[in-house]
Amino acid sequence: MTTTTTTVAKPTKPAKARRRKGHDHDRTFGDILFAMANYSLFALLVVICAYPFYYLIINSVSANDISALGDVRLFPQGFHLSNYEQVFQLQGLPMAAAVSVGRTVIGTLLTVLASAFLGFMFTQQRMWGRKFWYRFLIITMYFSAGLIPIFIIMKNLGLTNTFWVYILPFIVQPFFVILVKTYVESMPASLQEAAEVDGASLLQVFFKIYLPNMTPILATVAIFSAVTQWNSFQDTLIYITDQSLYTLQYLLYMFINQASSLAQAAQNAGGNLGQIASAATTQTPTSIRMTVSVIVVLPIIFIYPLFQRFFVKGIMLGAVKG
Numbered sequence: 001m002t003t004t005t006t007t008v009a010k011p012t013k014p015a016k017a018r019r020r021k022g023h024d025h026d027r028t029f030g031d032i033l034f035a036m037a038n039y040s041l042f043a044l045l046v047v048i049c050a051y052p053f054y055y056l057i058i059n060s061v062s063a064n065d066i067s068a069l070g071d072v073r074l075f076p077q078g079f080h081l082s083n084y085e086q087v088f089q090l091q092g093l094p095m096a097a098a099v100s101v102g103r104t105v106i107g108t109l110l111t112v113l114a115s116a117f118l119g120f121m122f123t124q125q126r127m128w129g130r131k132f133w134y135r136f137l138i139i140t141m142y143f144s145a146g147l148i149p150i151f152i153i154m155k156n157l158g159l160t161n162t163f164w165v166y167i168l169p170f171i172v173q174p175f176f177v178i179l180v181k182t183y184v185e186s187m188p189a190s191l192q193e194a195a196e197v198d199g200a201s202l203l204q205v206f207f208k209i210y211l212p213n214m215t216p217i218l219a220t221v222a223i224f225s226a227v228t229q230w231n232s233f234q235d236t237l238i239y240i241t242d243q244s245l246y247t248l249q250y251l252l253y254m255f256i257n258q259a260s261s262l263a264q265a266a267q268n269a270g271g272n273l274g275q276i277a278s279a280a281t282t283q284t285p286t287s288i289r290m291t292v293s294v295i296v297v298l299p300i301i302f303i304y305p306l307f308q309r310f311f312v313k314g315i316m317l318g319a320v321k322g
Contacts, residue, residue, distance in 0.1 A: 053297065053301070055073070056290050056293050056294050056297070057294055058072055058074075058075065058076045059072050059286070059287070059290040060083055060084070060287065060290040060291040060293075060294045061076050061079055061080065061081060061083070062076045062077045062078055062079065062080075063077055063078025063080070064083070064284045064286070064287040065284070066078060067284070067286050067287055067290065068284045068285075068286045068287070083287050083290075083291040084291060084295070087288065087291045087292055087295065090255075092243060092246060092251060093248075093251060095244055095246070096246045096247055096248045096250070096251045097248050097295075099163070099166075099245060099246065099247050099248070100230060100247045100248040100249065102163070103163070103166040103167060103229050103247065104226055104229040104230045106167055107166060107167045107170055107171075107225065107229045108222055108225045108226045108229060110167060110171045111170060111171055111172075111173060111176065111221065111225040112218050112221050112222050112225065114171045114172050115172075115173065115176035115177050115179075115180050115218075115221050116180055116206075116210075116211060116214055116218055116221075117206065118137075118172065118177045118180070118181075119176075119177050119178075119179070119180025119181040119183070119184055120180070120181075120184050120206050120210055122134050122177070122181045123181060123184045123185055124202070134181075137172075137174050137177060138174060138178075140174055141174045141175065147238070151238060151239070154169070154239055159239070160239045160240070161239070161240055161241060161242045161245065162245075163245060165235060165239045165240070166229070166232075166235060166247075169235075170225075170228070170229070173225070176221045176224065176225070179217055179220065179221065180214065180217055180218070180221065183214065183216075183217040184210060184214070187210070187213065191209050191210070191213075192205050192209065192210075195208070195209050223304065226300070226303065227300060227304075230249070230299070230300050231249055231300075232247070232249060233247060233249035233250040233252070233253050236249075236250035237250065237253075248295075248296055249296060251292075252292050252293065252296050255288055255289070255292050
């Protein structure tokens, strides 16, 4: 009688897992040295990029007499927050902050919506004169009428000394339209075909099908637009003479140029507090510059990480067409 034995093969780990397990053993001394050099280089770049912001913050909360001498470099000395209390009492600062927030929010929303709609429409074969209008839009990236003709146009349109001069000229941005158009072209055309078979109109296709699927590229456009709107001050310098329409960035520009007189104004605005303040908390030109810079920079720094997860994906998909 013959006995047959069956051998059960042991399950083997996938090749990828085996390679991953042995990967550390395959690394040479040169690989480890190269990795250490990379980490050190990127850590140094992080420090170089982050230190200027850190320097602003620690000087704005340090004793003003020490800060004015340039002795605050790594850690705050004589910590206090009176700089912020006094700067917020400067005339026009709350209104300028409201104008900057308003132009950033409204301008960004309209720019994102316009870029999304135009980018979508330029992919539609049925659009009348599509190639002409697209090329006409691209031309504006390379040619400009110049400062004086643009100022005359704004004045004739009645936009000077109005809030809308911050919004209307920046709604359509050719670069953003190109990004969105390329992104839409990377999406399957079957989405629109299926919606139109079900009876959807062109606007319904845009708002209900394409717009919800454009989140990565629209977040990228929103970052670019918001940073541009928040940091802009030249349009205030050119088009605005009404102080109630000054932006925060323009006031920062004025504060830096007039820091000495503003330091005295901040002390006077403090009333009795300014009279009894010690040398450590008395406003100086340096403390004015540092404090106002922090107030202007921090909001955009806090907003940027909210969109960071969409940023790389939006740029890659919107700018590279396969």
